[in-house]
Amino acid sequence: MSLGTSKTVFQVLSRAVPQTGYNEPGVNSLDLTLHSRFGVKCMKKRSSRHRHLFECSSMLQSQLRTHQFQLMSFHDYKTYSRPWLQTCKCQRAESVGGITTGDGNGSRLVNDVETSNLVGNVTSAKHILEFDDVQAQQLKQEKEVLASNVTNGAITDSFDTIGLNSIEEEAWDLLRESVVYYCGNPIGTIAAKDPTSSNVLNYDQVFIRDFIPSGIAFLLKGEHDIVRNFILYTLQLQSWEKTMDCHSPGQGLMPASFKVRTVPLDGDDSATEEVLDPDFGEAAIGRVAPVDSGLWWIILLRAYGKCSGDLSVQERVDVQTGIKMILRLCLADGFDMFPTLLVTDGSCMIDRRMGIHGHPLEIQALFYSALRCAREMLTPEDGSADLIRALNNRLVALSFHIREYYWIDLKKLNEIYRYKTEEYSYDAVNKFNIYPDQISPWLVEWMPNKGGYLIGNLQPAHMDFRFFSLGNLWSVVNSLATVEQSHAILDLIEAKWSDLVAEMPLKICYPALDGQEWQIITGSDPKNTPWSYHNAGSWPTLLWQLTVACIKMKRTHIAAKAVEIAERRISRDRWPEYYDTKRSRFIGKQSRLYQTWSIAGYLVAKLLLADPSKANILITEEDSELVNALISANPRGKRGRKSMKQTYIV
Numbered sequence: 001m002s003l004g005t006s007k008t009v010f011q012v013l014s015r016a017v018p019q020t021g022y023n024e025p026g027v028n029s030l031d032l033t034l035h036s037r038f039g040v041k042c043m044k045k046r047s048s049r050h051r052h053l054f055e056c057s058s059m060l061q062s063q064l065r066t067h068q069f070q071l072m073s074f075h076d077y078k079t080y081s082r083p084w085l086q087t088c089k090c091q092r093a094e095s096v097g098g099i100t101t102g103d104g105n106g107s108r109l110v111n112d113v114e115t116s117n118l119v120g121n122v123t124s125a126k127h128i129l130e131f132d133d134v135q136a137q138q139l140k141q142e143k144e145v146l147a148s149n150v151t152n153g154a155i156t157d158s159f160d161t162i163g164l165n166s167i168e169e170e171a172w173d174l175l176r177e178s179v180v181y182y183c184g185n186p187i188g189t190i191a192a193k194d195p196t197s198s199n200v201l202n203y204d205q206v207f208i209r210d211f212i213p214s215g216i217a218f219l220l221k222g223e224h225d226i227v228r229n230f231i232l233y234t235l236q237l238q239s240w241e242k243t244m245d246c247h248s249p250g251q252g253l254m255p256a257s258f259k260v261r262t263v264p265l266d267g268d269d270s271a272t273e274e275v276l277d278p279d280f281g282e283a284a285i286g287r288v289a290p291v292d293s294g295l296w297w298i299i300l301l302r303a304y305g306k307c308s309g310d311l312s313v314q315e316r317v318d319v320q321t322g323i324k325m326i327l328r329l330c331l332a333d334g335f336d337m338f339p340t341l342l343v344t345d346g347s348c349m350i351d352r353r354m355g356i357h358g359h360p361l362e363i364q365a366l367f368y369s370a371l372r373c374a375r376e377m378l379t380p381e382d383g384s385a386d387l388i389r390a391l392n393n394r395l396v397a398l399s400f401h402i403r404e405y406y407w408i409d410l411k412k413l414n415e416i417y418r419y420k421t422e423e424y425s426y427d428a429v430n431k432f433n434i435y436p437d438q439i440s441p442w443l444v445e446w447m448p449n450k451g452g453y454l455i456g457n458l459q460p461a462h463m464d465f466r467f468f469s470l471g472n473l474w475s476v477v478n479s480l481a482t483v484e485q486s487h488a489i490l491d492l493i494e495a496k497w498s499d500l501v502a503e504m505p506l507k508i509c510y511p512a513l514d515g516q517e518w519q520i521i522t523g524s525d526p527k528n529t530p531w532s533y534h535n536a537g538s539w540p541t542l543l544w545q546l547t548v549a550c551i552k553m554k555r556t557h558i559a560a561k562a563v564e565i566a567e568r569r570i571s572r573d574r575w576p577e578y579y580d581t582k583r584s585r586f587i588g589k590q591s592r593l594y595q596t597w598s599i600a601g602y603l604v605a606k607l608l609l610a611d612p613s614k615a616n617i618l619i620t621e622e623d624s625e626l627v628n629a630l631i632s633a634n635p636r637g638k639r640g641r642k643s644m645k646q647t648y649i650v
């Protein structure tokens with residue numbers, strides 16, 4: 001779409017869509033917040049009353065309990081769960097004969113039948129503690145052996161000789177070892193299990209975003225339970241009492257991560273219980289809100305349904321409510337002039353200050369996916385008509401905005417180069433008043449003749465021209481980018497292979513911030529020095545998103561080439577979190593080893609390349625009704641007017 005034609009479309013849209021935001025009458029998030037907050041005053045720590053809510057809930061095993069859950073409102077959640085604790089203890093103690101590798105927490109994967117048979121058994125606390133001791137001892141010994149192998153080079157040497165199959169086998173072993181259990185059920189994977197690092201920070205937690213490739217790998221392998229458990233338990237955390245210095249974020253927020261803690265059982269010194277302890281950013285470095293968590297949760301929920309065929313999870317009342325809470329939070333009216341989601345710095349995979357506050361592409365791409373996936377899954381009911389209308393309007397406006405204003409290629413760059421500024425009018429060409437001097441010298445050199453990409457961010461008088469891999473790849477996967485744009489993004493990746501892939505796929509962004517710009521934008525962050533970590537470091541986990549994008553565009557050879565490059569080093573280097581330097585030659589200076597999403601990302605890429613049709617669980621194809629909505633608003637649309645079955649603009 002050219003700028004000229006798009007102008008008209010946008011005007012028509014602007015007039016026709018008086019309100020793209022959404023506020024459900026009577027149930028705004030403020031109401032909920034006030035309700036639940038006043039009882040607990042200005043708490044920094046959650047009270048045990050609230051914490052107990054999520055302790056060892058065995059809803060996955062009990063139809064009865066599941067049913068109860070569905071009928072409960074948000075406020076009811078807070079008053080129960082105690083009776084379930086015993087059930088949980090029994091499962092942990094009795095499930096020793098389970099079927100998978102232990103996780104080091106003394107628990108085992110138990111299938112549903114086994115588990116339900118166990119409900120009601122009573123096991124002594126002593127038994128539990130003994131079991132924990134044996135497991136802890138075994139884990140300690142395993143860790144010692146592993147650590148000594150690492151130190152004396154045994155692992156590195158032996159890795160030189162292993163073939164590709166054994167890389168995959170090793171990856172599966174490591175992925176299974178990273179599984180975290182809660183009351184005997186697998187519910188996620190730890191972020192990293194690095195025996196060489198003494199400073200764990202929060203890498204021993206289950207991160208929502210990190211679990212996505214793990215979950216997809218398990219789904220593709222036919223192991224659905226862990227994903228179902230993850231979806232349902234994290235859903236409970238959504239309603240957690242969360243505050244930071246007396247302020248509470250919106251109700252639909254999903255945590256960045258959670259940890260399974262074993263704590264003494266109240267009133268019984270000899271027994272312990274497991275609790276889920278989420279972090280919504282109130283403990284995270286920089287106190288960043290994880291906007292992406294809920295969006296990924298919706299994407300995984302759809303993938304689970306498509307892959308397993310089990311639609312009963314997405315149809316549950318509590319799950320439907322969870323979807324709506326996320327949507328309400330995202331669609332709430334604010335001061336925004338743009339349909340893109342306004343967020344703070346560090347609200348996604350890049351969770352430190354990197355100058356991506358405002359409307360970063362990654363969040364917009366995930367937002368678009370979440371809207372598309374939610375629309376597919378929401379069961380129609382009278383009460384949600386307004387929400388669905390708001391969702392549809394937002395989809396139209398968002399796709400128009402991104403396709404039109406975030407897109408850049410040589411032609412567009414030349415247009416910007418010749419922009420007039422300070423245009424006060426409704427039909428300004430340079431709507432955001434971008435000064436041509438902003439075009440950085442690197443970009444003039446870097447932009448290939450063939451290819452293009454979506455820029456990192458757009459604000460008044462500011463275009464962030466950096467290339468961000470995840471946002472671009474995910475816009476291909478979910479059809480936020482047009483077919484032409486999607487091909488152009490892959491063209492650019494091919495043309496700039498030595499910058500973006502180099503010796504380890506894939507740069508998180510390009511290029512690095514340097515000098516004074518680095519000082520000001522990152523706050524002189526020593527972890528984000530040029531060509532390291534978020535500042536243009538290389539992240540092997542991005543392989544899976546690259547693979548899905550390539551499969552969608554039927555250009556799998558690109559992903560296959562990247563996987564081959566990764567295979568040269570990734571196992572030998574012990575599955576690092578990220579790589580440093582312009583050509584990704586070094587393992588990152590503070591990089592974790594045995595980073596789970598590096599392992600899982602590789603496995604997903606391999607599984608999908610072996611059977612590309614399976615990528616459908618993640619892909620959303622171009623929505624013809626959406627396209628028609630755009631075209632019908634555009635009198636000069638190239639594709640001509642098609643008959644519109646449905647109109648979103650009301």
Ligand code: GLC
Nearest residue numbers: 191207209210348349350351
């Ligand atoms: C780092 C990454 C973040 C990831 C976390 C756990 O903070 O920036 O995206 O979720 O580590 O791996």
